[in-house]
Amino acid sequence: MSEKILLKGNEACAMGAILAGCRHYFGYPITPQTEIPEYFAKHMPEAGGVFLQAESEIAAISMVYGAAATGRRAMTSSSSPGISLKQETISTLSAGDLPCLIVNVARGGPGLGCIQGAQSDYFQSVKGGGHGDYRLLTLAPNSVQEMMDLTILGFELADKHRNPVLILSDGVVGQMMEPVSVPEPVTSFPEKPWAAVGAKGRPKNIINTLHLNAAVCEERNRELQAKYKRIADAELRYEEIDTQDADLVLVAYGISSRIALTVKNRARAEGLKVGVLRPITLWPFPTEALRRLAERVKGFLAIEQSAGQMVEDVRLAVEGRAPVAFHGRSGGVMIQLDDVEADVRKLLGR
Amino acid sequence: MEEKLVFSRPEALTDMPTHYCPGCHHGIIHRLVAEVIDELGVRENTVGVASVGCSILAYDYFNVDMVGALHGRAPAVATGVKRGRPDSVVFTYQGDGDLAAIGTAEIIHAAARGENFTVVFVNNAIYGMTGGQMAPTTLDGQRTQTSPAGRDPHLAGHPLRMSELIATLSGPSFVTRTAVNTPARINQTRKAIKKAFELQLAGRGLGFVEVLSTCPTNWGLGAVESGQWVDSHMIPYYPLGVFKED
Ligand SMILES: Cc1ncc(C[n+]2csc(CCOP(=O)(O)OP(=O)(O)O)c2C)c(N)n1
Ligand code: SF4
Numbered sequence: 001m002s003e004k005i006l007l008k009g010n011e012a013c014a015m016g017a018i019l020a021g022c023r024h025y026f027g028y029p030i031t032p033q034t035e036i037p038e039y040f041a042k043h044m045p046e047a048g049g050v051f052l053q054a055e056s057e058i059a060a061i062s063m064v065y066g067a068a069a070t071g072r073r074a075m076t077s078s079s080s081p082g083i084s085l086k087q088e089t090i091s092t093l094s095a096g097d098l099p100c101l102i103v104n105v106a107r108g109g110p111g112l113g114c115i116q117g118a119q120s121d122y123f124q125s126v127k128g129g130g131h132g133d134y135r136l137l138t139l140a141p142n143s144v145q146e147m148m149d150l151t152i153l154g155f156e157l158a159d160k161h162r163n164p165v166l167i168l169s170d171g172v173v174g175q176m177m178e179p180v181s182v183p184e185p186v187t188s189f190p191e192k193p194w195a196a197v198g199a200k201g202r203p204k205n206i207i208n209t210l211h212l213n214a215a216v217c218e219e220r221n222r223e224l225q226a227k228y229k230r231i232a233d234a235e236l237r238y239e240e241i242d243t244q245d246a247d248l249v250l251v252a253y254g255i256s257s258r259i260a261l262t263v264k265n266r267a268r269a270e271g272l273k274v275g276v277l278r279p280i281t282l283w284p285f286p287t288e289a290l291r292r293l294a295e296r297v298k299g300f301l302a303i304e305q306s307a308g309q310m311v312e313d314v315r316l317a318v319e320g321r322a323p324v325a326f327h328g329r330s331g332g333v334m335i336q337l338d339d340v341e342a343d344v345r346k347l348l349g350r
Numbered sequence: 351m352e353e354k355l356v357f358s359r360p361e362a363l364t365d366m367p368t369h370y371c372p373g374c375h376h377g378i379i380h381r382l383v384a385e386v387i388d389e390l391g392v393r394e395n396t397v398g399v400a401s402v403g404c405s406i407l408a409y410d411y412f413n414v415d416m417v418g419a420l421h422g423r424a425p426a427v428a429t430g431v432k433r434g435r436p437d438s439v440v441f442t443y444q445g446d447g448d449l450a451a452i453g454t455a456e457i458i459h460a461a462a463r464g465e466n467f468t469v470v471f472v473n474n475a476i477y478g479m480t481g482g483q484m485a486p487t488t489l490d491g492q493r494t495q496t497s498p499a500g501r502d503p504h505l506a507g508h509p510l511r512m513s514e515l516i517a518t519l520s521g522p523s524f525v526t527r528t529a530v531n532t533p534a535r536i537n538q539t540r541k542a543i544k545k546a547f548e549l550q551l552a553g554r555g556l557g558f559v560e561v562l563s564t565c566p567t568n569w570g571l572g573a574v575e576s577g578q579w580v581d582s583h584m585i586p587y588y589p590l591g592v593f594k595e596d
Contacts, residue, residue: 024434050433054426055459062423062456066430069417070397070438074430092420196415196431198438200394206409208400208418 004179009147009169010035012180013103014043016151017075019185022101023049024074026063028056028082031115032171033105036077057082061089061102068098069207071195073155077103079171080121081112084129090164091130095209095224097194099158101151102136103167105174108332116332117171119254122309125168126283133221135228137235138166138282140253144178150280152186159190161231168282170305171332172255237280238289242268246275248347249293251314252303253279256335260303263340272348282310290317299323299347303340306330360384362393364413373573375563376405378530379472379539383441384412386544390551396439399428401453403445404478404565422453425460428467439550440467446487447477450510454486457516464521464555468546471512474563475584482568486510489587494568509587513560517593523554525594529562529585531577554596562588 007015014036017025025044027037037053044051050067054060060076067074078086083104093100104125108118123129125138137157139150147169154165196205211217242264243249252260257278267274277293279286290300299322302311307330315324327343329335359365362384370376387393393414400408402421409416419427424442432440449457449471457469476494477483483496487509491500501509517525524546528539539561546557562584564576571579 024430026430052429052433055455058423059426059429059456059459062419062426063430063433065419065423066399066417066427066432067434068430069427070431070434072434074434088420089423096418196397196417197435198395198397199413199415204413205415206418207416208409210406210418 004181006177007144007180008035008177009144009174011039012144012148013151014039016148018047020152020155021186021189022073022075024067024072026052026054026060027076028054028060030079030082032107032174033077033079057085061086064100065089065093068100069196071192075101079105079107080109087130091132091134092209093164094134096207097162099162100164101154101158102164106170114332118305118332119170120306120330125166135283136166137163137231138168140168140282141173142254142257145180148180157235170255232284235281236284238286239278241276243275243293245273247273247298249275249277249297249300250303251277251300256303256305259335262337263344267344274344285313287317290314294318294321297322301325301327301347304328360388362387362413364411366410368411371567373564373566373576375530379561380411382540382543383470386547390547392439397431399424399442401444401448403448405443408443422448423456425456429460429465432467441470443470446473447485450486450512461516461519461556462521466550466553466555468550468557471560472563473560474565476565476568478565478568489583513593516558522556522558522594523549523596524557526592527560527588527590529580529590531580
């Protein structure tokens, strides 16, 4: 570990990708993620890699598909409307067992929405933004350090499971500056005997997701479901803070979890028993952890920069064992600490 | 008497029977691409990008590493493949709906960037795979399932001449239109495909070979009449020739 350096979230993400051995970036400008392609435009040439500004988000993710098919660590990034455009290929990357990294520095929607950070792409990320029964391993950084660390982890997990990985960040985490300790570059990479690089001395490799026969297609779906189960079993990540004795647990990811932590600290200072559960993977989701907590807490408060999306998964996990309240702002407006504190007091009868 | 082998399957084709209809030219064009790959000795170094259309199963027919692209995206996928492995030989194989409608942006920009791969563009003036709907290349007055009274230019505009359009760009090294409805034209098409591959090997940028093809099934014609229809209807609007050569 070197000394800490001050970086923007988006820069940390791009820097992390280069450290992770990514040498193929394809993207299209959109606020608030544009520092990512700009970083690569500057630094890919010196890293001996490819930065290419594509003609659209659809072309960019298609290029990622091509580079990933040849076994390269490849990525794209965008913000909400651009991520919507990529969905057909994201489904196909998962169906084709192609590892890659996709970064969504989300902004307020729906439609063109606004350029301020928001968390209203949760459904799209974890419920299948594209078509078919597929799953996207989704990581939600809540700091500039995690923009770097989860990017590196994302490439590792993508290769490990041969599935695309999504970093669901937001315009606030992407734009804010924090000190980061920069890890050593990744030096060992998995073999990819399945890659399409020319059939020298072996039978040809095919990357394909078409199965004209429905029975064959169902069999392929069974294999895919087995892959998703392996991911769900192995890659769940979340953080519990002060939940042991908590009466009220705040559930929040990404930028909202930073607000939740501050609210929790203030509440604890007043003697209120408040804890925080922060999902780091949004899929898989910490369903069991929430269910366990539901047996003993008085309630939950889900906090999101949206009109209420993740809260549905909290309710599904809790299954009515405890009340689940919601606090959110949508359209890219920041949640205010005082407003959340007021909700906390009300829920605890203060 | 000594036996001399005069005809065999190119190594770059598998022995899988193709699903193409009788009289369809896709099979001939596959064979020409495979022969060129064999002649140049690049089979073990080639990555083909199949598209969405009747040739979707090309990934089964070519005996080279294959990547199946989504509808229209083959030039962007091939961009990723070639940028991923600059030493490999890369080609796309695309129909006219794929290349000239849903994938127009991808082909124009791959060509504009002068991406160093070869495009085999099979123009049969119709959407074959989905059952004979109007394509951007369907001729004025041509009847299809979605232009039952014949293509009406007031409604649908005139068909796109992709070779002429691509030839206006500075990126491509070679742009040509050929056909395979006579033995002489088959030979010319083989030469054109070979030239495009050779230019790729020389690092000269995108080669674009448009091949006029048939769709007897959806044209509602026999195999022989379809070949004649290429002469009587297609070539007058889609003249054969070289449109760009660096
Ligand atoms: C996104 C998307 N839209 C539509 C389709 C349906 N589709 C499959 S093939 C095809 C047309 C192919 O026509 P063409 O490219 O001319 O090839 P041909 O079949 O004539 O060889 C269409 C519209 C699809 N698979 N994906
Ligand atoms: S439908 Fe047309 S293009 Fe498709 S295989 Fe048959 S003849 Fe060929």
